[in-house]
Amino acid sequence: MAGKTGSAAKIRLTNFDELFHTDSIPPGTEQVQEIPLTELHDFKGHPFRVLDDEKMRETVESIRKNGVLMPGIARPGKDGGYELVSGHRRKRGCELAGIPTMPVFVRNYSDDEAVIVMVDTNIQREDILPSEKAKAYNMKYEAMKHQGRKGSGNSLDEVGETAGESGKTVQRYICLARLSDELLSMVDRKEIGLMQGVDISFLGSQEQQWVKDVLDETDISISRKQAAALKECGKKGELTQPLVRQILTGAKRQERKITIRIDKIVQYFPDSYSGEEIENVILSLLEKWKKEGAV
Numbered sequence: 001m002a003g004k005t006g007s008a009a010k011i012r013l014t015n016f017d018e019l020f021h022t023d024s025i026p027p028g029t030e031q032v033q034e035i036p037l038t039e040l041h042d043f044k045g046h047p048f049r050v051l052d053d054e055k056m057r058e059t060v061e062s063i064r065k066n067g068v069l070m071p072g073i074a075r076p077g078k079d080g081g082y083e084l085v086s087g088h089r090r091k092r093g094c095e096l097a098g099i100p101t102m103p104v105f106v107r108n109y110s111d112d113e114a115v116i117v118m119v120d121t122n123i124q125r126e127d128i129l130p131s132e133k134a135k136a137y138n139m140k141y142e143a144m145k146h147q148g149r150k151g152s153g154n155s156l157d158e159v160g161e162t163a164g165e166s167g168k169t170v171q172r173y174i175c176l177a178r179l180s181d182e183l184l185s186m187v188d189r190k191e192i193g194l195m196q197g198v199d200i201s202f203l204g205s206q207e208q209q210w211v212k213d214v215l216d217e218t219d220i221s222i223s224r225k226q227a228a229a230l231k232e233c234g235k236k237g238e239l240t241q242p243l244v245r246q247i248l249t250g251a252k253r254q255e256r257k258i259t260i261r262i263d264k265i266v267q268y269f270p271d272s273y274s275g276e277e278i279e280n281v282i283l284s285l286l287e288k289w290k291k292e293g294a295v
Contacts, residue, residue: 032071034101039081040074040091043114047135048122050088052096059093068094071103073121075114082106085114086121112143120162129188130197134176141174175201180208186215192222199227203234210244220248 050056062069072087084091087104094102109117119140123133141159156167156174172194176184178201187197192215200211200222211230215222229247233239269278 032103033106035074035082035104035106036101037091037094038100040072040084040102040104041077041081042088043084043118045135045139046088046118047132047139048088048125049129049132050092052092056089056093056096059089060096063090063093063097063099067099068103071105073107073117074104075107075109083114085109085118112146115139115143123163130173130176130194131184131188134173134179134184137170137173138177141170172198178202180205180212182212183208191215193224193227195224196222196227199224199231202231203239207234207239207244210239210241211248213241214245214248218249222248 068090070087070090072090073085074082074087075085077083082104084104085107087102091102094100119136123136137159141156144155144159156170160166160170175198176187176194179187179197183192183197183200186192187194192200200208203211207230211222214220226247230239230244233243233247265278265282269281273281
């Protein structure tokens with residue numbers, strides 16, 4: 001790529017219409033701008049990793065020899081500069097290669113349009129982690145809902161169309177996006193199976209933390225049966241920290257026997273109170289104590 005450094009340097013390119021969704025731009029008229037890397041800001045919430053790995057080293061070497069062959073895509077930033085929609089790895093490659101600018105198409109995308117293009121131009125990459133797919137599909141699905149887009153089939157099928165994945169698969173990944181970052185990282189490391197992660201994703205944040213605590217303390221793997229049991233108990237509102245431990249470890253909860261002498265209780269109640277009335281008062285006070293966060 002030519003070595004011009006100014007933001008206004010422009011080079012005419014052709015045949016990018018289909019790849020970059022430029023149906024509204026007359027063929028042969030779109031221009032690419034050489035933008036300083038300091039003016040290119042990462043896409044907000046960008047879910048895909050940019051690693052300095054072997055593939056990045058190959059990218060750097062290619063850029064040094066041939067320049068950036070495929071321009072990135074950016075849109076004007078709300079606070080100045082440009083928000084990079086596609087081309088984060090190429091930008092990093094330019095940084096490592098010591099090249100101060102990068103060729104990009106500049107488009108006036110809306111927030112939702114930018115999300116959809118960002119996901120579609122990255123989702124077919126190799127070695128994408130479950131967490132990346134989960135966050136990307138969730139972002140695209142929400143963007144499509146905001147746009148009110150309705151295709152000929154299931155909207156989830158449309159989300160996964162670019163990557164050739166079914167709506168059912170997309171739905172599973174979107175469920176994974178509800179996992180805490182810690183549990184989602186465990187799915188990435190294959191310490192939790194994908195389907196187990198989907199079941200656990202139906203739990204609330206506190207319940208997920210209980211699961212994480214047990215996994216940290218033990219060296220167990222969650223089975224499909226255990227994950228399903230956690231999900232079912234969570235749906236019924238029955239899940240407690242001891243029950244999570246019991247489901248995951250098989251350890252039965254120890255029964256607690258409590259005996260309170262009657263003479264220690266009756267002093268707090270009038271003689272007219274029956275045994276049932278005394279019991280109801282005690283239980284109501286304990287319930288109030290629990291709601292106040294004492295336990």
